[in-house]
Amino acid sequence: MSDEIYDFTIIGAGPTGLFGAFYAGLRSLKTKVIEALPEPGGQLAVLYPEKMIYDVPGHPHVMARDLVKLLMEQNERFDPDYVYNESVETLTRDESGDEPVWVLGTPRGEHRTRALLISAGIGAFAPNKLDRPGVAKYEGNGVYYFVQDRRPFRHKRVLIVGGGDTAVDWCLNLRDWADEITLIHRREQFRAHESSLTELRLAEIPMLTHWELAEVSGNSVVERARIVQNQTDETRDLDVDIVLLSLGFKASLGPMLDWGLELADQRHIRVDGFMETNLPGVFAAGDIAAVEGSEPLSLIVTGFGQAAIAANAAVKHISPESKLFPGHSSDLRL
Numbered sequence: 001m002s003d004e005i006y007d008f009t010i011i012g013a014g015p016t017g018l019f020g021a022f023y024a025g026l027r028s029l030k031t032k033v034i035e036a037l038p039e040p041g042g043q044l045a046v047l048y049p050e051k052m053i054y055d056v057p058g059h060p061h062v063m064a065r066d067l068v069k070l071l072m073e074q075n076e077r078f079d080p081d082y083v084y085n086e087s088v089e090t091l092t093r094d095e096s097g098d099e100p101v102w103v104l105g106t107p108r109g110e111h112r113t114r115a116l117l118i119s120a121g122i123g124a125f126a127p128n129k130l131d132r133p134g135v136a137k138y139e140g141n142g143v144y145y146f147v148q149d150r151r152p153f154r155h156k157r158v159l160i161v162g163g164g165d166t167a168v169d170w171c172l173n174l175r176d177w178a179d180e181i182t183l184i185h186r187r188e189q190f191r192a193h194e195s196s197l198t199e200l201r202l203a204e205i206p207m208l209t210h211w212e213l214a215e216v217s218g219n220s221v222v223e224r225a226r227i228v229q230n231q232t233d234e235t236r237d238l239d240v241d242i243v244l245l246s247l248g249f250k251a252s253l254g255p256m257l258d259w260g261l262e263l264a265d266q267r268h269i270r271v272d273g274f275m276e277t278n279l280p281g282v283f284a285a286g287d288i289a290a291v292e293g294s295e296p297l298s299l300i301v302t303g304f305g306q307a308a309i310a311a312n313a314a315v316k317h318i319s320p321e322s323k324l325f326p327g328h329s330s331d332l333r334l
């Protein structure tokens with residue numbers, strides 16, 4: 001923490017924020033990235049680090065974790081400052097000094113900046129938790145809400161709970177890695193894509209509908225899960241090593257709703273074609289942004305393009321005589 005004024009401060013180190021930092025560096029802006037989590041990557045790092053992504057230009061396929069690594073490597077050229085484990089909670093304007101600045105408040109202090117990019121994705125997100133005996137006791141040690149590392153699942157008997165894409169995708173992703181997988185879902189209908197469900201049926205992974213998790217038990221590690229049929233109350237004990245609860249996420253813009261930003265809805269900040277919000281010098285990009293006259297397209301590639309626009313528009317905000325167009329990076333001697 002310091003009183004130093006940065007040119008460009010980025011809230012959120014997901015793919016949008018990371019690429020925004022690169023472009024800001026290319027435009028010689030002194031840049032800082034503030035991230036609430038202990039690591040960069042946003043949804044890629046937290047929700048699906050080991051999944052393959054197929055729609056990033058120039059990468060026929062790239063694992064989410066590797067894309068984050070590559071973005072960080074690309075940023076080394078301009079070396080922005082990263083601040084982790086700090087959630088930005090307030091945004092105020094300080095006009096008392098020689099130049100007006102934005103002040104970002106976190107539980108640890110303040111960060112001052114001439115312009116900023118809000119690339120906070122779906123906001124601070126947390127998994128929907130399940131309150132059943134044994135679940136809290138083994139959380140992080142046999143009971144997981146997301147897969148950050150596939151290694152603990154190797155040769156294990158895994159019970160996956162949920163009916164959405166994430167639950168089904170993990171069944172498919174872990175099928176050749178774990179020894180046994182069982183999927184339970186409390187309803188008849190799955191929310192997952194039909195093509196994934198077909199793949200799941202072909203893989204002959206047991207899918208039990210109308211079954212719910214009742215209890216997790218064991219000694220120092222998980223040894224079994226009790227499940228209950230919610231129409232008949234029949235119970236079964238399954239010998240398992242891991243329970244993966246894939247019950248969706250709650251996300252909220254939380255404190256950002258009180259920053260005076262014009263919102264498109266409770267999850268999106270309204271921006272113009274330059275990705276600027278109604279507050280001067282405050283830009284938004286990626287999953288959190290809704291461009292006037294359009295509809296959010298929550299994809300990595302959208303965030304990349306929007307972050308580049310926002311960083312270049314921030315240059316013009318800070319120095320109105322500057323050009324929006326940065327020149328071609330291939331012309332630069334870096």
Ligand SMILES: Cc1cc2nc3c(=O)[nH]c(=O)nc-3n(C[C@H](O)[C@H](O)[C@H](O)COP(=O)(O)OP(=O)(O)OC[C@H]3O[C@@H](n4cnc5c(N)ncnc54)[C@H](O)[C@@H]3O)c2cc1C
Nearest residue numbers: 012014015016036042043087088120121286287298299300
């Ligand atoms: C399972 C799954 C699979 C997907 N697959 C694909 C795919 O194949 N292709 C594709 O293009 N897209 C895919 N997506 C969507 C893609 O991940 C998102 O579009 C992308 O992550 C958006 O990036 P972002 O940087 O805008 O936001 P995020 O990735 O959400 O990052 C935002 C960051 O901001 C941080 N943050 C939030 N609030 C604060 C705060 N107040 N202070 C500090 N930090 C804060 C968060 O902790 C987070 O790290 C997938 C999404 C999911 C869930």
